[in-house]
Amino acid sequence: MRTLVTGKQMKAVDAHAITTIGIPSMVLMERAAFAVAREVKGILKEEAGRLAPGASVWSVCGTGNNGADGIAAARMLFLEGVSAGVVLIGQPEKGTEEFLQQLKIARNLGMEILSREQWEELCSQGGMRCRVLIDAIFGVGLSRQVQGAYAECIRRINGLRQEGAVECVAAVDIPSGVHSDTGQVMGEAVSADLTVTFGWEKRGTVLYPGRSLAGRVVVENIGFPPLDSLKPEVRDGEDEEEIPYACTYGPGDLERIPERAAYSNKGTFGKVLIVAGSENMCGAAYLSALAAYRTGAGLVKLLTVEENRLILQSRLPEAILVTYTAGQLMEGREEFRKLIDEQCRWADVVVLGPGLGCGAYVEYLVEDILTMACSPVVVDADGLNTIAAHPYLTSYYTENIIITPHLGEMARLTGQSIPQIRENLVETAAEYAAHYGLTCVLKDAATVVASREGGIYMNTSGTSAMAKAGSGDVLTGIIAGLLGLGMDETESARLGVYIHGRAGELAAEKTGCHGMLASDLAEAIGSAMDGKKAGNAAESVWQSRDSEEKR
Template sequence: MKAATAAVMREIDRIAINEYGIPGAVLMENAGVAVVRHLETMLAPLSERKFCILAGKGNNGGDGYVIARHLANQGAKVKVFLLGEKAAVGGDARLNLDIIDLMGLDIIEITHERVWDKVKVTVTFADCLIDALAGTGFRGEPSDDMVQLIDMINAAGKPVVAVDIPSGVDADTGRVYGKAVQASHTVTLGLPKPGLFLYPGAECAGQLTVADIGIPAAIVTGQEIKQNIIMADMIGAILPRRSPAAHKGENGRLAVVAGSRGLSGAAAMTAAGALRAGAGLITLAAPASLQAVLAVKLTEVMTRPLAETSAGAVAQAAVQEIIGLASASDVLAIGPGLGCEEETRALVRAVVAAACCPLVIDADALNALAGYTSILTDCSALPVLTPHPGEMARLTGLSIQAVNADRVKVARQAAGEWGSIVVLKGARTVVAFPDGEVYINTSGNAGMATGGTGDALTGIIAGLIAQGLSSHDAAVAGVYIHGLAGDVAAAAGMVGMTATDLIKAVPAAMYGIKGY
């Protein structure tokens, strides 16, 4: 499913109006009707229901005036509060405002202090609140009056339906600069917006419905829309079906280089994630002193001892052995639990520069590349990087706050600069490609905020590559399967869920998507 930025959506509207001759008032009418249809599914019958419509001066407010007309025609009791003066409303919005004015609907301008008591009383006794204040054109911090309205809406404890996007949410980034409406439902128009899937905007959206407002499909397909929302049907089309006559060699050979003294768990979870994702043969290469414990942890995984430093990390003397292991493998996953010794970091850079198979790079291997990302552009295959925001901050020189403020933009720029696939982890993981294409994940839950889940993701992505998926498809499918496994595991309780619980749930998640 495509997600359109505010600018792209404006261009789609412009083409529909100017080139296809669809009047803007028709699109506004269709938008309002779509919201009313959704209200019918929520609150039918609408007759005698009390609705409070909070409207702005722009087209989002115009949608609200259309909604008011149709609700009134169905016998609902409607009050409209306009944030500003009627005289400031223009265009198609003014057309619809004039219609409900002629109908005798109660339209109250919020222009002086005495009105606020009316707003509060209406909000308190309404059955439903309609947020038509700002829409996708909103940027920056809301005005004092809008903040006061948002606070009233959020404190009312009533169903709140946002038109297109909750007011206060940036449509492109999901960022909330001050206050935002906490909607229980959002009816987004034409195409979904990225900010409805990215936090904190996603938390404001509630139940999301995408409404068709009559825009010709050819206009949408003619646009270069590079934001995609990952859905189950997309992953079902990506995952290969295993032959009934398959043997382990056909399901891929995977090498994992991970672990150091005190961090054996990261190595084990990476290998286990790959195993549960279906990889056929896995070799876990780790410091020699860890081999015994890893062999016990991972009965089905082969282990290989590597030369190690006095501190129990992989030593640079192991470079050639790792490169040889990579050459005999379909994919190499490197990084979880490797530690921060400079000798190990130098080893990582040497391996990344020389490996001849696809790479999945995570954790301490990413930290080793800070300041050396130019190495990535020379990799023989498109590498997959899986940073969390802290690692992304170290790689880019940005603050963690800057990374999270616009996750799509940061991931996209990094993917382009590094010639790599960037999987920026977090609530709603973002997968970005060098050509600017971006995928936003929709699976997963807060129970995954625990140690080791990132290591599991590295293994899952690598395990899918081992089975023949391209690095592109494995990254997209891997993040969705990882989140869905988290959702399966959370059925037993989100708090206290562990990365091991998630890993065990991977086969069930994949079965739910593909049926194997």
């Protein structure tokens, strides 16, 4: 498990380390700059292990402590014989104490220091070429939209990278212009190949679009005290509500999956009831059921419409089938309620919604399941659409409900627009979970899981190969499978999302990024749950971060 912080939390840790613990600010900064210089040197090194001749580095620096880091990193490279210079953006005389100190050192060493105007002139003459450009304009202190000269400078950096005049952009702490909490672009943002971040990963490089702009992320421990040594009021300010630290999982977290006991039978691993499918949609029911079995459930029963009987029986003979007709549900409601009650009593876990459609009878079905289920219920897709269309159904929410909306479904549930939700993924999920006291899995390219007690998980596994119909049905089945293995709602949701992404990565290795089907994803669940299987290249990056976390 790795911890993720907001900009404010990071600043609180900075302040605590400096003022309460007494670690000098310049000492922390020296370690931060050293890590940046080390990574840059790694890029500059020839295969033979020596620095490339004429290797040139420009560090583009703002006037805060991010800029100070940038100057210090350039100085370290300069002292190792690299042709490294500094570009200053903003008014140096207004810089922080540390910035002014770092600038003085660089000047005393005779380093080349350009103003923004001089740099612009160099660029317009085509004289601006370098192996590595260090982006140190803004870090976690970015406080507003980027405009004017700063925005121009960021556009210039991105232009140089695009045209190949700069081979690699290395961002200090976070790409300048990316919001450290939401990952949103604040007007303009640097597109980096590498980000060296300090202490803990920032939420903004896990959420999109910040995640795409950060490139490879290296987390460096520069000597901060552990987060749990901070009193809550130190973390977030005495007068404000405490924001929890978010977390993400890596391969080491697969150890959370319970062992499959030798002395067991199919009843030991959970009876999953999947209430899914309608006349023209049986695929969703199939994928959820297959995924639940592949995750380890002992018994999966499908409650679906009679029309799906034949196809589901032939596609997944391992599943038990109970069927109904729409007419039976509408006309013989009392009789039907008895059937539902019986099925709910049987189940250890219920899945409600995949492919249910929006027929008039679905409202009754959702109401009956929500009122009668006495075990955890995973509500997805048309289950959620029905709740959105009939808000009284939210009164049946209980603490063992997990909802798994994508942004469109969340928009219907909350009445907010999709762009609003996209910009505030964490807050939207957290507020809904806290308001209704349930677990909310808000699905996106970087899915957020908000627990009823306030915990936040942000997912870092997965691939765009999963952006295809049916992927969500597989996730529903995985979460249900984990619940069946006995994990609680929060853990099943978090680990389910992580395993789902990992299965996507493994399946895409075989099928290629475009060709993967949701059924390939479901077939890869077993391997994804095996910690010994390697993930894709992206995951190896996360693994290296994992070892940072275990320091």
